Every structure is written in structure tokens, then in C-alpha cells.
Amino acid sequence: MLDFAAQYAAFQRRDPAWDGIVFVAVRTTGVYCRPVCRARTPLARNVRFYGSAASAERAGFRPCLRCRPEAAPFCPAWKGTRTTVERALALIEDGALDRGNVTALAERLGVGARHLTRLFAEHLEASPLQVALSLRVQRAKRLIDGSDAPLSVVAQRAGFSSARRMTAAFATLYGRSPISLRRRRRPVVTMQ
Incomplete structure (x- = not known):
């Protein structure tokens, strides 16, 4: 585990390099945040650091409603619809549309064909078939x-x-x- 002083200094700077790596819990409020949260910086004596959102929750802290730490970088919730597109791309690279159609691909992903096509247009500006x-x-x-x-x-x-x-x-x-x-x-x- 890293030094408390280094973690607290990064938290004070709101350093994005620590986002998704360290979670900051505040004893006085019972809330945990991402290190980039714009809430007022608490006193060092009231802060604890955790390596994951789950460990902060296990210790009894609830997620901040402002910075949404449970959806920190590198987790599927943070990526949102990009996760579905990434999964679809992996399946397409493996030949899913060489042997099947967009409807079958969408069913494998748990979405509708029209929704999958909209996600591709949003994230890639192209259709799955393209x-x-x-x-x-x-x-x-x-x-x-x-x-x-x-x-x-x-x-x-x-x-x-x-x-x-x-x-x-x-x-x-x-x-x-x-x-x-x-x-x-x-x-x-x-x-x-």
C-alpha cells in the first residue's frame, strides 16, 4: 500500500492519475469518493484510503452522489455503452458477422439490433456491417x-x-x- 501522505497529496491536487486506483473515504460523512471529486477536501485525520470501491463499501462507507465512485474508470459501468460496443467488436473480429447477422450478434450481447446499430453509430460512426x-x-x-x-x-x-x-x-x-x-x-x- 502506498504512503498516506502521498495519497492525501494526490487527493488534494485532485490528480486524475489516481482515479480508479485509490478511493477516499471520509469518516465524518460516511461517504467515499474518487480522488478527482470536486467536494471540499476533508481534513487528513478524517480520511481513509481504499484500493477499491468494494472495500470502501465493506468498511461501511456509501458512494458519493457527486463523483459516482462505484463507476470509477476501468469498470464496465464507467464505460457505459462503450462496453457493449467493445464486446461487439471482439465478436465481429472473431467472425460473428461472417457467419451470422446483426440480430444474432445483438441477441448475444443482450440488446436489440436497432439499439446495437445506434451504439455503433454513436461510438464508431459506422454500422456493425460496415x-x-x-x-x-x-x-x-x-x-x-x-x-x-x-x-x-x-x-x-x-x-x-x-x-x-x-x-x-x-x-x-x-x-x-x-x-x-x-x-x-x-x-x-x-x-x-
């Missing part, structure tokens, strides 16, 4: 640049339903076909 297509194209481009696999194999590995769909996506994004990108690639030089 994000999935972008990831597929990126995967395909890496495979085209890094291998000599046939385009049908590249399309399958990248998550496209067919080489034709992959070609259409490349034409839209790059203005050229995947085969023309492969032709532009420099030949691999082997050392003899």
Missing part, C-alpha cells in the same frame, strides 16, 4: 500481400461468402480489383 466489411477487406488485403493463395481461398479465409463479393468490396474501397493489388506487389527476392 465494421465487419472493413475487417474482412483488411484480412483479405493482408492475405493477398502475404501469400500466393488463390483469390477464392483468400475470400474464404477473410470471411467473404465468395470471391465475387470480395472483388466487389475491393472495387468499392480501393477502386481496383484484388488481382490488380496482387500484381502491384513486389516479388519476394530470395537470397542464394
Whole structure:
């Protein structure tokens, strides 16, 4: 545990580097806060420090209504809807929309498809399908640049339903076909 004086000094400065790491409990009020709370700084003799919101609550303190310490950084409540979007992105990267649709993805996350689409628009300014297509194209481009696999194999590995769909996506994004990108690639030089 860190030195009380260092913690109290950080609390007096309202140092954001300590936010989510240390929780400040005030004996006289029975309330615990985040170190960035704008409430009046209590006297040092009335302060106790805790490593988590749960430990402050276990000691009998209630959360401050001003700084909401139970929703401190790094906890899902603090991230709010961003947590849902992050979970969705992880599932999309694992191919959830290569094999399924937005409705199935939303059900896995416990939200509706329209709500998930709104969250993506809010946080990423793109729809889940646009994000999935972008990831597929990126995967395909890496495979085209890094291998000599046939385009049908590249399309399958990248998550496209067919080489034709992959070609259409490349034409839209790059203005050229995947085969023309492969032709532009420099030949691999082997050392003899």
C-alpha cells in the first residue's frame, strides 16, 4: 500500500492519475469518493484510503452522489455503452458477422439490433456491417500481400461468402480489383 501522505497529496491536487486506483473515504460523512471529486477536501485525520470501491463499501462507507465512485474508470459501468460496443467488436473480429447477422450478434450481447446499430453509430460512426466489411477487406488485403493463395481461398479465409463479393468490396474501397493489388506487389527476392 502506498504512503498516506502521498495519497492525501494526490487527493488534494485532485490528480486524475489516481482515479480508479485509490478511493477516499471520509469518516465524518460516511461517504467515499474518487480522488478527482470536486467536494471540499476533508481534513487528513478524517480520511481513509481504499484500493477499491468494494472495500470502501465493506468498511461501511456509501458512494458519493457527486463523483459516482462505484463507476470509477476501468469498470464496465464507467464505460457505459462503450462496453457493449467493445464486446461487439471482439465478436465481429472473431467472425460473428461472417457467419451470422446483426440480430444474432445483438441477441448475444443482450440488446436489440436497432439499439446495437445506434451504439455503433454513436461510438464508431459506422454500422456493425460496415465494421465487419472493413475487417474482412483488411484480412483479405493482408492475405493477398502475404501469400500466393488463390483469390477464392483468400475470400474464404477473410470471411467473404465468395470471391465475387470480395472483388466487389475491393472495387468499392480501393477502386481496383484484388488481382490488380496482387500484381502491384513486389516479388519476394530470395537470397542464394
